[in-house]
Amino acid sequence: xxxxxxxxxxxxxxxxxxxxGILASKLPADKFNVDSAGTGSWHIDHQPDERSxxxxxxxxxxxxxxxxxxxxxxxxxAFDYIYVMDNSNYWDVIQLxxxxxQTEKVKLILNELFPNENMDVPDPYFGMPNGFDSVYKxxxxxxxxxxxxxxEKHC
Ligand code: 4NP
Numbered sequence: 337x338x339x340x341x342x343x344x345x346x347x348x349x350x351x352x353x354x355x356x357g358i359l360a361s362k363l364p365a366d367k368f369n370v371d372s373a374g375t376g377s378w379h380i381d382h383q384p385d386e387r388s389x390x391x392x393x394x395x396x397x398x399x400x401x402x403x404x405x406x407x408x409x410x411x412x413x414a415f416d417y418i419y420v421m422d423n424s425n426y427w428d429v430i431q432l433x434x435x436x437x438q439t440e441k442v443k444l445i446l447n448e449l450f451p452n453e454n455m456d457v458p459d460p461y462f463g464m465p466n467g468f469d470s471v472y473k474x475x476x477x478x479x480x481x482x483x484x485x486x487x488e489k490h491c
Contacts, residue, residue: 348374353384362483379404422456
């Protein structure tokens, strides 16, 4: 059975769809399954934000077929690793855990790149036009490290 990794942000239209597409592009599809979800419910069934689709496409990653969904408590057992984009997502998700095993699955994605610094992937939704480019770059670097670790551990 493939190992399952979930990327989580607030809306599931800007950051976590990018994280899903980027990580999936770095892993063999037969061994790993990458998905994403939002803690909020505004964008259920929506396509990712057009600016996320565009920056991914520029980097040869296609996220246009993704559909927004909301994080649910069943995700704790369905997924092996859960990466959240910022501290607010972290607390929203951690509030829902029922045991220590579930707690340990939840990690801030940028701690892979900057261990123990608890940094946020900034939400580009209302921000600067180049926000999507900088978010893409930081997620790409974090996903390089995640992919390397996962392949080493599970392949
Ligand atoms: P995301 O960005 O969490 O990176 O998908 C957001 C997108 C939409 C909203 C919030 C954050 N919203 O409030 O609609």
